[in-house]
Amino acid sequence: LPKPFNPQQLIDRLDSLQEQARPDPFRVLIVDDSEAVARWTCGVLSDAGMLSKHIQNPLEVILLIERMKPDIILMDVYMPECSGDEIAKIIRQNKQYDSIPIVFLSTETHRGKQLMARSMGGDDFLVKNMEPEELVASITITAERYRQLRRWMTRDSLTALLNHTNIIEELTREVARAHKECRQLSYAMVDIDHFKLINDRHGHMVGDRVIKSLSRLLRGGMGKPNSVGRYGGEEFAVILSDQTMMRAAQKLDELRQSFSQLTQISTDSGEFHSTVSIGVAQLQDGQTAQQLIDAADRALYQAKAAGRNQVGL
Numbered sequence: 001l002p003k004p005f006n007p008q009q010l011i012d013r014l015d016s017l018q019e020q021a022r023p024d025p026f027r028v029l030i031v032d033d034s035e036a037v038a039r040w041t042c043g044v045l046s047d048a049g050m051l052s053k054h055i056q057n058p059l060e061v062i063l064l065i066e067r068m069k070p071d072i073i074l075m076d077v078y079m080p081e082c083s084g085d086e087i088a089k090i091i092r093q094n095k096q097y098d099s100i101p102i103v104f105l106s107t108e109t110h111r112g113k114q115l116m117a118r119s120m121g122g123d124d125f126l127v128k129n130m131e132p133e134e135l136v137a138s139i140t141i142t143a144e145r146y147r148q149l150r151r152w153m154t155r156d157s158l159t160a161l162l163n164h165t166n167i168i169e170e171l172t173r174e175v176a177r178a179h180k181e182c183r184q185l186s187y188a189m190v191d192i193d194h195f196k197l198i199n200d201r202h203g204h205m206v207g208d209r210v211i212k213s214l215s216r217l218l219r220g221g222m223g224k225p226n227s228v229g230r231y232g233g234e235e236f237a238v239i240l241s242d243q244t245m246m247r248a249a250q251k252l253d254e255l256r257q258s259f260s261q262l263t264q265i266s267t268d269s270g271e272f273h274s275t276v277s278i279g280v281a282q283l284q285d286g287q288t289a290q291q292l293i294d295a296a297d298r299a300l301y302q303a304k305a306a307g308r309n310q311v312g313l
């Protein structure tokens with residue numbers, strides 16, 4: 001027999017989701033031509049600890065997505081300039097907005113029309129004049145689900161570090177900030193030495209373990225969680241905010257030493273050691289993120305050419 005629905009259980013569950021989200025409240029973008037509906041919705045969401053912003057003109061939606069970075073979009077369907085499902089379709093044509101859920105909020109009760117709207121890229125369909133608790137519950141469930149999904153999308157599956165795309169995005173932001181606020185910024189490329197030989201000698205599984213052991217060291221030793229990424233196979237990127245090249249090189253040399261002292265276990269239980277080479281560069285006036293990456297890459301090449309297991313400048 002199915003258990004009877006227990007509303008208190010749902011309330012507790014939602015409270016715990018909200019609690020987890022508190023340091024970073026859900027940002028809700030409301031698109032609705034009616035001022036009154038939007039004011040009511042904003043009030044309900046803000047009482048639940050969310051941040052919301054309302055636009056009446058659906059054609060401004062892309063601009064607001066860029067500016068506000070919403071966790072979720074609450075979309076009216078019937079609007080004079082353009083219907084909500086048309087707007088959803090336009091949003092869905094942009095790959096970078098694919099992980100932002102769109103929830104329709106409309107007076108439309110016809111099931112077929114609701115499904116039609118969802119087929120244009122909506123994730124849920126809510127009917128207006130619902131209880132505030134139900135609105136908050138729906139938004140919380142969908143926003144939390146997608147936030148978790150976005151968290152996974154930015155990370156590399158083997159190491160849980162930022163993946164290639166996202167470490168470069170992070171560096172691009174840091175470069176802009178360093179230029180604007182006249183801060184120091186260094187960047188390093190860390191590459192395992194003769195990794196191909198490790199794979200050949202000990203197999204891919206052991207190779208993967210070596211990669212993971214390096215990623216753990218990097219994550220533990222470099223401070224901020226968003227400062228380390230897996231740039232590619234056995235190559236890692238490290239962003240050193242507010243640090244001159246000399247300070248960065250010192251820190252990375254400690255990391256290099258720690259890594260070389262780790263005991264790696266082979267499949268046959270034999271032990272071996274692995275080393276890394278590191279290239280460091282400091283942001284120069286007017287330099288782009290790509291130019292900084294290229295400079296670190298050249299420094300890495302120097303370190304390799306000079307005999308590996310060292311930091312190149």
Ligand code: GH3
Nearest residue numbers: 191192193194195196197199204205207208233234
């Ligand atoms: P160098 O000291 O010049 O860096 O030599 P290397 O052998 O480390 O460099 P190379 O670029 O020739 O080889 C890198 C190897 O890393 C090749 C590739 O098969 C392996 N690799 C890339 N990604 C992974 C991975 O996720 N797991 C494992 N086990 N191996 C990987």
Ligand code: MG
Nearest residue numbers: 033076078079
């Ligand atoms: Mg309307």
Ligand code: MG
Nearest residue numbers: 191192193195
């Ligand atoms: Mg290598």
Ligand code: MG
Nearest residue numbers: 191192234235
């Ligand atoms: Mg390499």
